[in-house]
Amino acid sequence: MIQTPQGIERILFTEEEIQRRIREVAAEISEKYKDRTLKLIGVLKGSVFFLTALAREISVPVKVDFLAISSFSSRSGPGVVRIAKDLDDPIEGEDVLLVEDIVDTGFTARYLLQTLAGREPNTLSICTLLDRTSSRIVQVPVEFRCFEIPDRFVVGFGLDYKQLYRNLGYIAVMNPDVAL
Ligand code: IMP
Ligand code: MG
Numbered sequence: 001m002i003q004t005p006q007g008i009e010r011i012l013f014t015e016e017e018i019q020r021r022i023r024e025v026a027a028e029i030s031e032k033y034k035d036r037t038l039k040l041i042g043v044l045k046g047s048v049f050f051l052t053a054l055a056r057e058i059s060v061p062v063k064v065d066f067l068a069i070s071s072f073s074s075r076s077g078p079g080v081v082r083i084a085k086d087l088d089d090p091i092e093g094e095d096v097l098l099v100e101d102i103v104d105t106g107f108t109a110r111y112l113l114q115t116l117a118g119r120e121p122n123t124l125s126i127c128t129l130l131d132r133t134s135s136r137i138v139q140v141p142v143e144f145r146c147f148e149i150p151d152r153f154v155v156g157f158g159l160d161y162k163q164l165y166r167n168l169g170y171i172a173v174m175n176p177d178v179a180l
Contacts, residue, residue: 005165008155008172013147015169018129018157019053021146026057029097029127029144037061039094039121041087043112044068046101049158049166050129050146054099065089071108081111096121097144101158102130106138113140129157130171147171 042051044066055062068085103109117124127144134151155161156168
């Protein structure tokens, strides 16, 4: 039995399942971008854990860059999303893969796609660790996904509750009533 912290209700995906799935998705990505150089763009802070695991399994040359966003109540309405920390470098002419921890309502991903598309990359796609299509409010084209998840709040492998639980190796459903 894995010892789980307070607030964890049940484990959805174990560390081994996540690693196996990341390898499969990385193989799809390597195939799609073969003979090219790929720029992975991570959205701080949630996607950092996924991005590093994914990057190590990709076989084409990879660059990484990060941006941070601040968003306000994207689950309760059209969230106001803005870039709080921008990329270090331009993406013009590059093959860009936006790496997300989770696509939920879709507001964040749509905003980022629109913003990045304006910088004229050669190609621009999304890869997400988790996809909750049942919560989608705006449609976004998710090209690569590791797992579809139910409509429950999840933590681990980068996903947080009040900035905690990001360092869990697994992904779990949490019960906020008994959280840390
Ligand atoms: P969207 O704009 O609704 O797609 O919001 C996505 C963002 O909401 C993610 O980047 C997460 O920060 C957050 N989020 C949505 N669902 C969860 C969850 O179950 N656990 C942790 N964070 C979540
Ligand atoms: Mg996030």
